[in-house]
Amino acid sequence: MKVSFPHMGHLYIPLKTLFKGLKLEVIAPPPISQKTMELGVKYSPEFACLPLKINMGNFIEALEQGADTIVMAGGWGPCRFGYYAQVEREILQELGYDFQMVVLEAPDSRISELLLQLKALGEKVSVREAYQAIRFAWKKLIAIEKLEKKLEYCLPRAIDKNRLESIFERALQAIDEAESQQEVEKIAQESLREMEKSPFKSAEVLKIGLVGEIYTILEPASNCYAARCLGRLDAHVSRSIYVSDWVNDHLFGGYLRKSNHKQIMQSSRPYLNHEVGGHGQETVGSTVDFARRDYNGIIQIAPLTCMPEIVAQSILGRVSEELEIPCMTLYFDEHSGAAGVYTRLEAFVDMLQRKRALPSNSQLMEARA
Amino acid sequence: MNLYLGVDIGSVSSNFILLDQNGRLYRKLYLRTLGNPVKALKDGYASISDGLDKQHGKIRAVGSTGSGRHLAAVLLGADVVKNEITAHAVAASHLFPGAKTIIEIGGQDSKIIILRNNIVHDFAMNTVCAAGTGSFLDQQSARLNIPIQEFGDYAVKSGHPVRIAGRCGVFAESDMIHKQQMGFPVEDIIMGLCEALVRNYLNNVGKGKKIEEPVVFQGGVAANRGLAKAFEKILGLKINVPAHYEVMGAIGAAILAREQMELSHSPTRFRGDNFVLEGNFTSNSHECSGCPNLCEVVCIKRDNEVLAYWGDRCKKWESSIKQPRDRLKVV
Numbered sequence: 032m033k034v035s036f037p038h039m040g041h042l043y044i045p046l047k048t049l050f051k052g053l054k055l056e057v058i059a060p061p062p063i064s065q066k067t068m069e070l071g072v073k074y075s076p077e078f079a080c081l082p083l084k085i086n087m088g089n090f091i092e093a094l095e096q097g098a099d100t101i102v103m104a105g106g107w108g109p110c111r112f113g114y115y116a117q118v119e120r121e122i123l124q125e126l127g128y129d130f131q132m133v134v135l136e137a138p139d140s141r142i143s144e145l146l147l148q149l150k151a152l153g154e155k156v157s158v159r160e161a162y163q164a165i166r167f168a169w170k171k172l173i174a175i176e177k178l179e180k181k182l183e184y185c186l187p188r189a190i191d192k193n194r195l196e197s198i199f200e201r202a203l204q205a206i207d208e209a210e211s212q213q214e215v216e217k218i219a220q221e222s223l224r225e226m227e228k229s230p231f232k233s234a235e236v237l238k239i240g241l242v243g244e245i246y247t248i249l250e251p252a253s254n255c256y257a258a259r260c261l262g263r264l265d266a267h268v269s270r271s272i273y274v275s276d277w278v279n280d281h282l283f284g285g286y287l288r289k290s291n292h293k294q295i296m297q298s299s300r301p302y303l304n305h306e307v308g309g310h311g312q313e314t315v316g317s318t319v320d321f322a323r324r325d326y327n328g329i330i331q332i333a334p335l336t337c338m339p340e341i342v343a344q345s346i347l348g349r350v351s352e353e354l355e356i357p358c359m360t361l362y363f364d365e366h367s368g369a370a371g372v373y374t375r376l377e378a379f380v381d382m383l384q385r386k387r388a389l390p391s392n393s394q395l396m397e398a399r400a
Numbered sequence: 401m402n403l404y405l406g407v408d409i410g411s412v413s414s415n416f417i418l419l420d421q422n423g424r425l426y427r428k429l430y431l432r433t434l435g436n437p438v439k440a441l442k443d444g445y446a447s448i449s450d451g452l453d454k455q456h457g458k459i460r461a462v463g464s465t466g467s468g469r470h471l472a473a474v475l476l477g478a479d480v481v482k483n484e485i486t487a488h489a490v491a492a493s494h495l496f497p498g499a500k501t502i503i504e505i506g507g508q509d510s511k512i513i514i515l516r517n518n519i520v521h522d523f524a525m526n527t528v529c530a531a532g533t534g535s536f537l538d539q540q541s542a543r544l545n546i547p548i549q550e551f552g553d554y555a556v557k558s559g560h561p562v563r564i565a566g567r568c569g570v571f572a573e574s575d576m577i578h579k580q581q582m583g584f585p586v587e588d589i590i591m592g593l594c595e596a597l598v599r600n601y602l603n604n605v606g607k608g609k610k611i612e613e614p615v616v617f618q619g620g621v622a623a624n625r626g627l628a629k630a631f632e633k634i635l636g637l638k639i640n641v642p643a644h645y646e647v648m649g650a651i652g653a654a655i656l657a658r659e660q661m662e663l664s665h666s667p668t669r670f671r672g673d674n675f676v677l678e679g680n681f682t683s684n685s686h687e688c689s690g691c692p693n694l695c696e697v698v699c700i701k702r703d704n705e706v707l708a709y710w711g712d713r714c715k716k717w718e719s720s721i722k723q724p725r726d727r728l729k730v731v
Contacts, residue, residue: 062692193719200714256713348608357522370467371509375525378485382520385486 032131033058034152035093036102037086040249041175042274044207045168050102052164053153058098060089063252067092072365074122080334081253081364082246083115090119094128102152105134110309110339145283169278169287170212174219176273178202181226183269186262187236189229196259198225234265237328237383240321242271242314244333244340247363249274254332254363255372261330264380269326271295271317272310295320302346309339315346322354327383329356330376335364357383402460404661405448405670406654407441407476408487408647409433409468412507412534413620414440415647416448418457419654423494426457428647430620437468438681441475445676462670463487463657465649474700474708475681477671480656485513485523487652492616493518494655495642500612503631503639504648505601505621507534512606526605534621536569540576540593544586551590555626558591566596594626598634616640618648679703688712 033056036046043059050057061067063085071088090101101123103116116134123130135148150161182199189195202222209215239261247253248270258268279287292313299316306312318329331347333340344360351358359379361372403426408415414433418426429448433440449459463480464472465487473481484506492502493515502513510533514522526533541548562584565575572593579589615637617628622645631639644651661668679702688697695712709717 064692064694065696066694193715196714345608359524371525374467374483374485377483378520378523381483381486382523385519386521 032056032100033098034100034102035060035090035098037089038063038250038252039246040251040274041179041203042172042249044175044203045172046102047207048171049149049164049168050152052156052167053149053161054155055100055153058093058096060093061096063088063250067252068365074126076118078336079115079118080111080336082112082244082250082334083119084365085250085253086115086119087122090123091126091128094123094130098130100131100133102133102135105136112309167212169275171206171209171215172275172278174206174215175203176275177219178222178226179273181223183258183262184267185226185229185231186259187265187267188231190232191229192263195226195229198222198229232265237266237380237387238326239266239268239380239383240271240317240326240329241268241332242317242321242329243310243331243343244314244337245272245277245310247332247334247337248272249277253334254361255369257330257332257361257372257376260373260376261380264377266327266380266383269321271313271321298323302350303343307339307342309337311339311343314340314343315350318347318350318356318358319354322350322356326356327387328379329358330379331358331360333360333362335362337362357386401455401457403452403457404654404658405459405462405476406647406650406652406657407444407462407464407469407472407478408466408484408649408653409437409441409464409472410466410484410507410620410649411509412538413646414444414466414468415650416444417644417647417650417654418448418459419651419658423655423658425644425651428644428650430646433468437471438475438683441468441472442676442681445476445673449673459668459670461657461661461668463653463655463660465653469653470708470710471700475676477669477675478657479669480653480660482653482656484509484649485511485520485525487649487656488618489513489515489520489523489652490655491648491652492618492642494651495644495648496614496616496640499614499616499640501609501615503601503606503615503617504619505533505617505627506619506649509533510601510605510619510621512601512609512611514609522609524605524607524609534619536572537597537621537624540573543573544590546586546590549623552623552625552627554587555591555594555624556629558585558587558626560588561591561595562588564589564592564596566593566600572596572600591626591630594624594630595634598627598630602634611635611637613637614640616642618642618645620646622646675702681707685711688717690714690716 034050035058038060047057047059067088070091071084075084075087105116106113120132133152153161178199185195186192202218205218206215241248261268280290280292295313295316298319299312303312303315321329347358402421404419406417414431416429420426427448429444431440431444462476462478464478465482465484469481488504492499500515504511509526511525513520538548541551562579564572566572576589617639622641628639628641681702683698683700685696685698688695693713697709697711697717699706700708712718
């Protein structure tokens with residue numbers, strides 16, 4: 032059995048580790064490139080959202096490289112995502128690929144269901160070995176996210192941004208290759224220290240919250256690398272969701288660690304009191320949360336036609352006005368020109384900088400008026 | 401005489417202006433880019449700088465904006481490279497202190513900028529559709545065989561604009577053809593189109609934004625008096641069109657360049673006449689095979705000297721050239 036899976040940010044590293052731990056041969060899809068996009072767009076329904084199209088590109092490229100089993104997440108709720116694994120299987124079968132698709136359904140409450148699903152994949156391993164594989168993959172995921180957060184903090188402050196990014200990329204590769212938890216720990220510690228040691232500027236940086244649909248937030252290739260771009264524009268970006276949050280909340284039902292998910296959902300009141308599917312309520316809740324933590328601005332990103340985010344966008348206007356936090360929404364699909372995205376990001380950062388630079392001036396003018 | 405050059409290289413037009421020390425417009429030039437920004441830059445620069453020496457004018461700083469701003473910055477040596485939104489907002493608040501809303505419609509994009517206390521408070525730009533921008537109007541004027549310059553004059557002659565479906569550019573066109581076949585006068589159809597475009601703009605770009613007076617309407621499309629009239633009718637507000645509506649982006653870039661010079665006291669990065677006029681600029685692209693991203697890297701050369709690379713995600717190529725910018729950015 033040669034297992035593959037869709038890309039979502041750096042998730043491929045822990046996933047590779049997990050499947051190796053289950054004694055399966057892994058074929059990770061090649062990194063998302065223009066070719067991936069073209070393949071995905073060609074074989075996907077036009078009205079589906081960008082995540083499905085990128086998934087399709089990943090699968091086709093992996094199958095071409097010899098994969099015969101695809102592991103995909105399922106799910107429930109009003110967002111179309113829960114149906115994607117099924118649609119993708121049908122399309123790939125019609126294209127004539129011979130493969131097996133394993134859909135990991137999020138368990139309603141019991142963690143044992145997920146363990147059983149994973150165990151079913153790894154026929155050759157004991158429950159104990161399956162548990163260890165999950166543990167090791169989780170450790171890698173946590174280490175990667177520590178590095179990601181450090182990069183988000185350091186990139187806007189650093190003078191040499193290229194160097195910082197190359198430390199990060201090197202660390203990722205080393206973690207990918209690491210064979211033991213101690214090794215992962217060591218790489219993470221050393222890289223974190225190296226990033227902190229890079230010379231910083233003295234100026235205060237802007238803080239921007241990135242909220243919206245999960246895939247668009249987690250997969251840089253789907254958002255024209257917006258987070259890196261903002262970092263290079265000297266803005267400290269915090270995302271409303273990280274992979275580990277999603278794995279913890281949705282796959283493990285909050286079993287792995289304490290979650291602030293409930294609190295975020297609470298924060299969406301009184302602006303949005305109901306679940307609207309996908310991460311719509313989380314988007315509103317996180318925006319409120321970022322505003323309370325004195326962030327300078329919010330950028331909402333989502334794939335074009337994403338219903339939950341459209342609902343959230345219509346509510347963000349009121350949140351923005353009442354909590355006095357600027358919000359901008361960007362939708363992405365395969366037509367998104369990177370240049371147009373950068374123009375908007377640059378303009379947004381400019382706006383926040385000018386706003387921050389001139390508060391005394393504007394108060395003066397208000398007093399005069 | 402100290403002059404500041406502002407350059408706005410857009411999809412449809414390339415605009416050049418010279419601003420004097422007091423912020424007054426000294427010269428302006430509006431050219432069609434015609435798909436060749438390098439040529440537009442050379443021609444535009446040659447004509448805007450023509451005879452400056454005799455008048456003792458000297459360019460002290462350069463600002464660039466528009467989708468071709470990076471190219472302009474490389475060819476001319478710009479002190480400020482700014483996005484269109486900031487540039488337009490700066491120009492409008494300079495010429496109309498206290499303006500609260502800017503409607504800007506250009507060749508391929510349209511934006512709304514909300515100003516409060518002369519700084520940008522909120523903005524939006526068209527996302528996935530370019531219906532209602534200059535390119536679409538150009539196309540329709542060609543189809544109706546009416547020069548684009550006269551398009552607005554036809555529109556304001558209309559007594560009873562017809563209703564055109566403006567949800568989508570393609571459907572608007574078929575609706576216009578339908579109305580023509582039914583025998584409606586061309587003025588009424590053109591005015592109907594203007595109103596449809598305004599509705600489209602307000603629904604797509606202006607949605608959720610509070611449009612308050614004073615409203616400034618700028619960008620190349622503001623030349624169309626029919627559109628200004630349609631905005632007034634639908635919004636019920638007075639629309640101000642600045643005298644230099646078509647070069648506002650370039651004015652903003654020049655103002656920012658002047659600001660930058662006054663703040664930094666560093667020498668300008670402007671490369672002078674000979675650099676841009678006598679050089680032979682070429683660009684080529686190649687697919688970088690350094691990693692699986694396979695970035696399309698563009699290289700800009702002057703004769704045999706490489707001026708800039710862009711398009712690489714890892715900045716390996718971009719940073720291989722020492723930019724003076726890096727030196728200045730260090731705080």
